[in-house]
Amino acid sequence: MxxxxxxxxxxxxxxxxxxxxxxxxxxxxxxxxxxxxxxxxxxxxxxxxxxxxxxxxxxxxxxxxxxxxxxxxxVVPPAGPLPADAPARAGAPRLDPPKPANRKRLGYDGPAPTIAQLRQQGISALFVTCHGLRQGVTCHHTTRLSLDPLEAPDDMSFLELCRSLRLVCSLCGGRKMHIVPLWPDVRQARAASFGIDSKPRMPGTVVPYRMPGT
Incomplete structure (x- = not known):
């Protein structure tokens, strides 16, 4: 056809x-x-x-x-033996479009963590990225939100917190936000435990590298 x-x-x-x-x-x-x-x-x-x-x-x-x-x-419906709204052939039953196979979801599929669980893992802020359109392209405006001013209860789930924020981008005015927990930098914390300063520096600066005890 x-x-x-x-x-x-x-x-x-x-x-x-x-x-x-x-x-x-x-x-x-x-x-x-x-x-x-x-x-x-x-x-x-x-x-x-x-x-x-x-x-x-x-x-x-x-x-x-x-x-x-x-x-x-x-939007074209999935292909099948007959179109979705075509009448059945004479003497043949109506055939519905095949249903998509159930695929196994990858990754974590359990309940969303609560605010108390996020705080226990050292998370104190959220990282927000705007996916709205600004001048024909994706905005990608990012910002950081601290959990303390939000005054969210400890038993509130992370998804409920994201739905209740109702954020609006200050650049494009979009509301399509991607919110993720701002995980602490484990590498910097581990380097600091050895006495090594691994924080990023501006281009052109030189940080002397010295092992502890030297």
Whole structure:
């Protein structure tokens, strides 16, 4: 089956779109779209119409190198013996799309640690990174939050604390934050136990290396 080019060729009764750069997502009934935009509308033009309010949607301009563009796209259901909304063949039962296999999750899969457990491991701050968009690129603005001013109870889990912060980036105004505990530098602590100063220095400075007792 060739790829659909117009709305009339769309094989499902629901048209689902998503953006690869932002959390934007939508589901539309095929009949409603055909009634509003016409069944002969090209699928590419329909995407431009749906994302007309996006600042990165520039259909009339030629894309330049390394320039971010709107990532809106159609979500195609998984391939199966029949399309998801196609009628069953005569005398044959309806076949649903195959379900994805359950894959084993890697890494820690237990409950989130509490604030008391983080403090016991020497964590006194959080490291926050902004994943919002600023001038067409990812912001990546970072900051450090101390746990003491937050006044979080010891029995609160780390995930509950992250949901209750509701942080807003001061550069791009985004709310998509990545929060991780700021783990202490074990290497610096171990070097300090031997009397060695291993803190990073500015380029051009020289730190004399002396073993303890010399």
């Amino acid at each position: 060739s790829a659909p080019r117009h709305l009339v060729d769309w094989p499902w009764v629901v048209v689902e779109v998503e953006c690869s750069l932002c959390p934007r997502r939508g589901r539309y009934r095929l009949a409603r779209l055909a009634e509003r935009y016409g069944s002969a509308v090209p699928l590419g033009r329909l995407l431009e119409t749906m994302a007309a309010d996006c600042t990165l949607m520039k259909p009339d301009q030629k894309p330049r190198q390394y320039e971010a563009r709107c990532g809106i796209r159609y």
